[in-house]
Amino acid sequence: MSLAFILDIVSWGLLSAGGAFVFIGGLGALRMPDLYTRMHAASVTDTIGPALIIGGIILQAGLTLASVKLVAILLFLLLTGPTASNALASASLLAGNRPEYAQALTEDESQ
Amino acid sequence: MTLIFSFFLLTMLVITAIAIVRIRDLFAAVMLSGIFSLLLAANFFLLDAADVALTEAAVGAGISTVLFLSALAMTTDKEKAPSSNRFIALIVVTTTMLAIIYATFDKPAFGDPDAPIHQHIAPWYLETTRDAIDIPNVVTAVLGSFRGYDTLGEVFVVFTAGIGVLFLLSAPSGKPRQKTDIHSEGLRHYLVPRVVGRLLAPFIILFALYVQFHGDYGPGGGFQAGAIFAAAIILYALLEGEKRALEAIPQSWLIGMIAGGALLYSAVGLAGILLGGNFLDYSVLSDNPVAGQHIGILLIEAGVGITVTGVLLSIFHAFAARDKF
Numbered sequence: 001m002s003l004a005f006i007l008d009i010v011s012w013g014l015l016s017a018g019g020a021f022v023f024i025g026g027l028g029a030l031r032m033p034d035l036y037t038r039m040h041a042a043s044v045t046d047t048i049g050p051a052l053i054i055g056g057i058i059l060q061a062g063l064t065l066a067s068v069k070l071v072a073i074l075l076f077l078l079l080t081g082p083t084a085s086n087a088l089a090s091a092s093l094l095a096g097n098r099p100e101y102a103q104a105l106t107e108d109e110s111q
Numbered sequence: 112m113t114l115i116f117s118f119f120l121l122t123m124l125v126i127t128a129i130a131i132v133r134i135r136d137l138f139a140a141v142m143l144s145g146i147f148s149l150l151l152a153a154n155f156f157l158l159d160a161a162d163v164a165l166t167e168a169a170v171g172a173g174i175s176t177v178l179f180l181s182a183l184a185m186t187t188d189k190e191k192a193p194s195s196n197r198f199i200a201l202i203v204v205t206t207t208m209l210a211i212i213y214a215t216f217d218k219p220a221f222g223d224p225d226a227p228i229h230q231h232i233a234p235w236y237l238e239t240t241r242d243a244i245d246i247p248n249v250v251t252a253v254l255g256s257f258r259g260y261d262t263l264g265e266v267f268v269v270f271t272a273g274i275g276v277l278f279l280l281s282a283p284s285g286k287p288r289q290k291t292d293i294h295s296e297g298l299r300h301y302l303v304p305r306v307v308g309r310l311l312a313p314f315i316i317l318f319a320l321y322v323q324f325h326g327d328y329g330p331g332g333g334f335q336a337g338a339i340f341a342a343a344i345i346l347y348a349l350l351e352g353e354k355r356a357l358e359a360i361p362q363s364w365l366i367g368m369i370a371g372g373a374l375l376y377s378a379v380g381l382a383g384i385l386l387g388g389n390f391l392d393y394s395v396l397s398d399n400p401v402a403g404q405h406i407g408i409l410l411i412e413a414g415v416g417i418t419v420t421g422v423l424l425s426i427f428h429a430f431a432a433r434d435k436f
Contacts (some may be wrong), residue, residue: 030324083304087301087304
């Protein structure tokens with residue numbers, strides 16, 4: 001087994017895993033009951049998903065300038081994605097939109 | 112594979128367009144139009160038009176979305192109920208669509224090398240660029256030098272649009288302006304976006320400069336760089352408050368940038384005449400014609416970038432300064 005073959009297999013695994021995470025994230029964003037759980041699912045698509053996919057592409061690109069650019073893109077995504085999720089969640093809380101399980105808890109207490 | 116991807120993107124594009132038309136919530140429509148631009152940018156990239164893709168992503172998905180949102184903040188985010196007389200509109204649209212579909216039958220096949228557009232002047236551009244201008248990115252050579260008049264016209268379109276929006280929005284609103292905290296303070300109380308935004312803003316400006324000066328070698332140039340630079344400042348304005356952004360780049364500078372960029376472009380053209388060449392003929396700018404072309408393209412791209420940045424930032428500030436009509 002040559003090194004290139006092993007690299008191909010590893011990058012195939014990374015790309016598939018990343019694709020699976022993005023798919024699950026999309027599915028969760030469609031199926032989850034309220035905004036916060038949907039965001040929880042969707043945030044997978046901008047953290048672990050792109051990390052695995054870009055990792056896979058870097059293995060394909062090798063030690064080139066393209067890899068450096070890919071790492072820069074990954075860093076940018078890892079910084080902005082969670083920040084956007086945080087901003088969205090706090091904006092939603094500020095607008096008085098409470099998580100569904102918290103509403104269920106208060107209803108239990110009042111009974 | 113590319114073909115399947117193109118079909119997928121174009122189908123998504125049509126679905127997004129229909130969703131934009133049908134949705135009543137204008138906020139969602141703005142988000143959808145951002146998605147539309149991103150899909151379009153991906154499509155351009157598939158067609159190997161990296162320069163256009165970069166412009167579409169920076170202007171269509173980035174800056175337009177921000178400007179639309181600022182406009183929505185002043186008006187309302189619900190679309191008015193449509194008027195009852197939609198029959199004529201339907202007929203006009205259907206007729207136009209049928210005419211366009213009929214016109215497509217005369218189009219050459221996709222990627223056909225015998226198509227008129229590949230036979231007319233394009234081969235001359237490709238051959239001449241190497242000898243006369245000697246930069247790797249032919250798109251920049253065509254935009255900046257061969258068709259410098261067109262680009263000059265585009266810069267003046269941006270200039271005129273900026274002046275027009277400023278005239279419309281800076282008219283007195285009748286009511287005394289209410290200074291809300293959100294506008295003057297920005298998001299200063301929200302720690303996470305603020306920390307990350309402050310961290311990223313310098314890198315966005317660096318990237319804008321890269322796009323500006325890398326236009327000779329790869330996709331890039333003044334239009335895209337101007338949009339990215341304006342995005343960095345708008346990010347700063349959103350995080351730190353509009354007042355601080357205006358302290359960093361005052362309104363008077365912005366007006367100067369709008370006029371100055373267009374003037375720089377025209378001045379380069381006039382310099383060509385004064386040095387004994389034609390208008391926008393950069394070859395006479397230096398002893399070596401090829402070096403002259405490099406200087407000319409660098410200067411006019413700088414002019415484009417300055418004007419675009421000034422116009423976009425002025426429009427943003429004009430929107431942000433008005434709370435309600």
